Amino acid sequence: MATGNLLEPPTASARARFADDTPRFLLTVDTEEDFDWNQPLSRDSHGIEHVPRLAKFQEFCENEGVVPIYLVDWPIANSDYAAQILTGPVAAGKAEIGVQLHPWVNPPFEEEVNQFNSFSGNLHRRLERGKFTQLRDMIEKRFGTAPLIYRAGRYGVGQNTAEILVNQGIAIDTSVRPLFDYSSAGGPDYRGHPLHPYWVNDEHTLLELPLTTSYWGMLRRQGNLIYPRLWRAPSMRGVLAKLGLLERVPLTPEGVSVEEAIRGIDIALDDGLPMLVFSFHSPSLRPGSTPYVRDDQDLDALYDWWRRIFAYLAQRGVKASSVKDVMASVQR
Template sequence: MPGSSLLDLPSAEQFVRFREDFGQRFIVTVDTEEEFDWNAPLNRERFGLVTIPALRKFQQFCDGFGVVPSYMLDYPIASAPPAAEALRGAVADGRAEIGVQLHPWVSPPFEEAVNEFNSFAGNLPPRLENAKFARLRDAIEGNFGAAPLIYRAGRYGIGPHSAAMLKEHGLAIDTSVRALFDYSYAGGPNFRNHPLRPYWVDAERTLMELPLTTVYWGLLRQAGNIIYPHMWRTPSVRGLLARAGLLERIPLTPEGVTAEEAIRGVDIALDDGLPVLVFSFHSPSLAPGHTPYVRSDEDLDAFYDWWRTLFGYLASRGVRPTCVREIMASVALA
């Protein structure tokens, strides 16, 4: 069956069909991770965990909208008692879900050199990728009281053996594919031609790929995959095309994307019939000063306003929140 690797493009028969009453939904995924200097080389020791308390505020915020966020935990978070204290109750009550996010450079066992190539877990030898994943998964289940069912590779770094690893450990969903993005310049995967629709990775239909949602918007959107890759070194041209309404790439994230842009992206995704819209962001953005996107208290207020605007707009379009358990329960088997 084509698509046995997470790097493969699926065939038409691999697309997931949902029950009619599922409609169109959205899910919020949080790359729940340590703080580190995004502009510095990767480092195993130089990181912080001061934003963990901010998870409580975001969870309470989501509770108010009936949104069940999926927290994708990496090892420093999974092994930190304050993180379990912040989220374990919400996970037990079904108000939140947990998943696995593998940052190999801070996830034991530490056998590989710390460099950009090895920061993509799928580039590691299969034995080491599996060992790191197993240690992290066990830490999550032990400290948070629930078995994770969803995975996202840090830096979206899946490899040729990642699907077999996830199946071995009983994961139901991978959400590492960032459609329309290409990380091959740094040694990572190329997702430029991957679809947005969920699809089955394996013939047994036990592992689903749930790609992060990114769309092209504008008069030239149908040619986006041809035009956009040639402009990565010329951001001024990308900005010009976006302002002219010709072409804009819009990922569904509050990080670097305005609410107005995200709404345009939502409209495109819904009009294209996408059954699940996947939103994402990095947890250090929940406190000022740890990511390029939230530098001040004003930025943090704007961050929450972004979510209020998007949650309100999605409700106006009849798009309800969903979660991993519901997605898996809503698959049409026949």
């Protein structure tokens, strides 16, 4: 059975279609441990102090009519508090649980902790499978549901990831981040991958829902040629954005303004994307845990960002979706 390769861009025939023409969006939450983003990765230097904040965010999403997808890693899967907060909403269909693999904090612990090994797809096939299996099984045990969606931590898929996911019953991957290149740190280069959903394997049992990022500006059609060349002069990226020439806009509240996100939404919809995938990191719900939310004012701004984006999506006729909805509406 051909399971496909997530590192390779798909053929045109692999493009996934949906049963109707209504555009959709997913809200994915990288639900992970707190750690210092400015320090080297460690198996031990992390916490889960932000977990109680998930309760407020879940209530917020329910009030907005949005089903968040919590992509849970090992420290969160082992948190009693996280299970208490999320099990009820998951059982009621008001939230969904997926898998997110951070290999440096996920047993079995056999590899050296370093940048290269932080991309789980770089690990030996047996070790990547072992880590994934332990996490998947723990999530099903703790949250009472078999997860169907996966995101590799640091977007780090590898040659064997698709096969592992298919064999473990995962139906959707959302690790691919088009327009981004992580190869300088040993990770994947996704600049050649499309933004639209596509089937990873010929059997249509593994669907890729890439995270949504768009180039905006007069030079956006040349974005893949120009933007990567500016890594030595990052200030030039800001200059081009201010001049309305070129800007890379991922759909996240972390480092992206509402106005920028709306431009990204408009470009994606104008390009005919049937699915928009939003993301952010759960530690941002606690001030001081990420670079994006430093105080209570920043946290209020994060909630306001989501509130305004949800309103704009409704205005544009974009439907709040979920794993359940995707599975029911995608054509095989």
